[in-house]
Amino acid sequence: MSATHEVFNQPAPLQDVNLFDIQRPLQSALRLHAPDLDVAPLRALGLLAGSADMQQHARLANTHPPQLHTHSRFGHRIDEVEFHPSYHALMAAATGAGLHGSAFGAEAQATGHAHLRRAAGFMLFTELEPSILCPVSMTYAVTPALQSNAAVYADWGPGLTSRAYDPVLKPWHAKAGLTMGMGMTEKQGGSDVRANTTRAEPDGSDAWGERWRITGHKWFFSAPMCDAFLVLAQTPGGLSCFFLPRVLPEWAGGGLNALRIQRLKDKLGNQANASSEVEFVGATAWLVGEEGRGIPQILAMGTLTRLDCALGTAGLMRQALSLALHHTTQRKAFGKFLIDQPLMQNVLADLALESEAATALALRLAHSFDRPHDPHEQVMSRLLTPVAKFWVCKRGSHFAQEAMECLGGNGYVEEGGQGVMARIYREMPLNSIWEGAGNIMALDLLRALRKADAAAALAHELAPARGMHPALDRLAAQLPLRVEAMATEMEARRLAQDVALAVQAALLARTAPLAVFAAFCDSRIGGHWGYSFGSLNAATDFGAIIDRARPH
Structure with a gap:
């Protein structure tokens, strides 16, 4: 009996490749x-x-x-x-x-x-x-914050x-590796953590300092199997930060802490991660930092998690782009490989520009945290954290949809799209929402502008690209003036967008080929661009941009 059909014109999986070497x-x-x-x-x-x-x-x-x-x-x-x-x-x-x-x-x-x-x-x-x-x-985010309680951090x-991983719940001293989480938002407040109702009552002191009893709830409590959490609770002195372990030390009673997992969230994506709702029923916790200073503590932790949102989105962009390039290189339609079709080249080159700019901005932000004593880097980390979180994450969902479209129906099917494209699409909105959605980031940018000489720092950051593209020069000249004028809340999103684009362009001037830099400035800043991916100027060097991005 003969086969009903032969499988051909389907791409091989993108696997067993070195992701660093092709990036x-x-x-x-x-x-x-x-x-x-x-x-x-x-x-x-x-x-x-x-x-x-x-x-x-x-x-x-x-x-x-x-x-x-x-x-x-x-x-x-x-x-x-x-x-x-x-x-x-x-x-x-x-x-x-x-x-x-x-x-x-x-x-x-x-x-x-x-x-x-x-x-x-x-x-x-x-x-x-x-x-x-x-x-x-x-x-990653809570480790430096925990140093505010020297006794806990010492243990x-x-x-x-440690680089060891031990998933079993047991006392900290019996484990080779530990993980930690956070519990901040509540059902009535969300991002407005000042509205938290969870309360803490003093319960003496011991080897880890001031001990308290926590009663209340958390509406989003991700990764509840972590070994401990930093949580916010109200005290007589105001909203405070506490260290709450899952398993108590022997000298504090031992056994499981009074943390009750009510249910797991049924989410759009992020399926492998357990996000939960929890209640604390007199749970034991220790004060971290000063009583009433919980907000500064959470802001310090939020800075690092927001960095990871930008990094994570940039990584997902890169994989979606690699899958699109890999697919179109092997798939034929209308007598030619998809990657040789002019309109597909425009889409792929446009996606490549977005991906490279996201990578450049996210890593620039990470670099600033390696220079904590440099005055310029201090300002840039404060300035670029909300900017990168806002802009890179905001672009993610649109990017994933367009990359998925490059694969056609195969991209939309869960087991298709090389097995990951649909997951990428469902994951993208998370990084934009988690740790502060777009409006929160735009408002945080305004706060950053009020606390430092942001205009001078921004001008210094853009200076290496001066004279390399007229559209960038115009934007670079305007931004410090807009920063000094202190944009209103109504203008905050546009300002965050323009700061992101200017810094991305200045970075590409130093790291990318001329074809990439010129096309990015022409489209994102110069206005030679439409309202969707695939609308680059016809004079763009599509071949050079695509060749740089291809997962060879």
């Missing part, structure tokens, strides 16, 4: 900020993240989402979340690569560029779209900076 924009950005950086660990991570085995783990972890078990079969309260083995394999790989608190370890700090190196690795790992990086990102710091 020229990322390499260029690293050379600009850290020309002496040892990239061997990143190359090893790129090989791992691009492997078929890790892609399979990412698929399985999302296909088999976490399951909540509130009680044991004997009726005891356990509040445990069960994960697929692939989730643990991915977590072990991420922590093994140092994508969590190890950026603050002595070894990482001694070698320099700890945040930049970690940022590049975070982007590479995100290309898998494994949906497990939330606890990794939170551990927990080594485990948080």
Whole structure:
């Protein structure tokens, strides 16, 4: 009996490739900020993240989402979340690569560029779209904040900076590696954490300092199987930050803390990560920092998680672009490969510009955290954090939709699109919403402008590109004046957009080929662009832009 059809004109999977080696924009950005950086660990991570085995783990972890078990079969309260083995394999790989608190370890700090190196690795790992990086990102963000309680950090710091992964709930001293999360938002307040109603009552003191009892709830409480959390609660002195472990030390009673997982969120994407609602029923916690200073503490942590939102979106953009380029290179229609079709070239080149600019901006922000004592970098980290979080994440969903369209129907099917495109599309809105949606970021930019000489810092940042493109020169001349004039809230989103575009263009002037820089300025700043991807000027050097982006 003969076969009914022969399968042809279908692309081979994009797998078993080194994601670092095929990411020229990322390499260029690293050379600009850290020309002496040892990239061997990143190359090893790129090989791992691009492997078929890790892609399979990412698929399985999302296909088999976490399951909540509130009680044991004997009726005891356990509040445990069960994960697929692939989730643990991915977590072990991420922590093994140092994508969590190890950026603050002595070894990482001694070698320099700890945040930049970690940022590049975070982007590479995100290309898998494994949906497990939330606890990794939170551990990264809370590790320095925890230093405000020296006693707790002395005990927990080594485990948080370790590259070991241990998923079992047990006392901190019995674990080779630790992870941490945050609990900030409540159902009545969301981003307005000042409206929190969770309360804390004093309960004496011990080896970890002031001990309190926490009663209340958290509406979004991601990764509840982390070993501990920083949470916000009201005290007589105001909103304060507390360290709340899942398992109590023996000298504080031992056993599970009084944290009750009510349910897991049913989300659009991010399926492998357990996001939950929890209640605290007199849970034991220790004060971190000064009483009443919870807002500054959460802002410091939010700065690092917002960096990760930009990095994560840039990584997802890159993978979506790679899949689109890989598909169109192998797929024929109307007698030619898709990548040779003029309109497809316009779309692909436009996506390539967006992806490279996102990579450049996100890594520029990460670089600023490696220079905490440099006055210019202090201003730029404060300025670019809301700008990058706003603009890069805002562009993500539109980018993913257009990249998916390059694959046609195969991109829309869950098992199609090389197995990840649909996950990327569903994941994109998360980074824009988490840790402050667009309006919150735009308002945060206005606050940043009021607290530092942002106009001078921005002018200094754009100076290397002066005279390289007339449209950029015009924008660079206007921005400091707009910054000094202090835009109103109604104008804040437009200002965030224009600052992002100007800084992206200035970075591309230093890291990208002339064809990429010129096309970016012509389209994004010069106005030779439409309202959708694929509307670049016909005089654009499409071949050069596409060749730079292709996953050769």
